[in-house]
Amino acid sequence: MENNVIEQSKDVTILEILDRVLNKGIVLTGDLVVSVADIDLVYVGVKVLLSSVETMEQMKYGTYKKREQEISSDER
């Protein structure tokens, strides 16, 4: 179980980031907004493991090779 918890913890980290970005913060609705991405599908393919924001930055600046399958709102 110990390993499972650790693995789950890593998954939790990425989910925490996604949960905040996609579900929290200011939500705008109405005619000011052209479109709002449907957030549900983004959880498909959450496999990247992160331990810190620094890791995110490493990913952003070059070490991030694995690209999740894009799910555009056009496809829905």
Next chain:
Amino acid sequence: MKDEHEQNAIGKDGTRDWNNKDSPSSQLGQQELNIRDLASGVPVSGSQNSLSRMLYAITVLPDQPKPLLSFLSTVRGVDNSKLSVISHNGLMAILGGTGKDKVVANTENALIYATVIEAVFRNFTVLPVRYGTLMDSEKAVIALLEKYGKAFKQNLSRLENKEELSLKVLWDPQKGNDKIRQQLQAYRVDTPFTGNSVSKEYLLQKLKEHQFDNALQSYVERLVDEICKLVARFNTLHQFKKMVSKTIVLDAVFLLEKGQKKAFTQAIEQLRNKHESLHFFLTGPWPPYNFVELNIK
């Protein structure tokens, strides 16, 4: 911040005076930030007045905006786009180009988006905006800053010098449930049911389930109380979600003064040492995603 100064910079209609020499943004030069593209109304893509820009966050327009703007000019957003800003009413909206009228919601983009907000948050108070919010024009952004300026400022003031920490408490569901059942055994009361009928078995099963749920709820409540007492000295705002899943016993967020993470972590370590069967997963500091109190429609 001086409202009068900003009005001069922005202009009464909020769209025309971006080239005003007194404007904080105009002092930066065109190369530092592509703010003039927005200011001049030059369409980023598509039809005139089209922005197709994703709104990342709202922050205060600093008295000396150059450091923030210079910093933003070094950051890239989703689709490797340059960031830009629109300021109005003492506020600053941070945007990134998409060139599209719809955005891709995938993990990579969401993480880049989070990185931008995180980067701004490190040095400035920020109100994160939910990913996927596209603004169709400069006027729309200014209208937003105008209409909800008071609420934005109240939130920015309330969240100034604050950061969010997240605590998730996990357990092995099997071991956790066994522990609760052991506690139930210790306080077992005689069943009120008699006989050997099928209905008795059913009622007994339901009674056990009910007792288990109550015991589990009590356990989690005690844990919440314990955490609250332990972190009371930090004078936090907090939110708790209980039994989010079979594995996640607690999902909590705390709003702290910046710089208290170390002491807060030590407090949680005390808790961890006391509850060896639980796994405490503390992350942060985060921008205050969970503590923005705005309802915009």
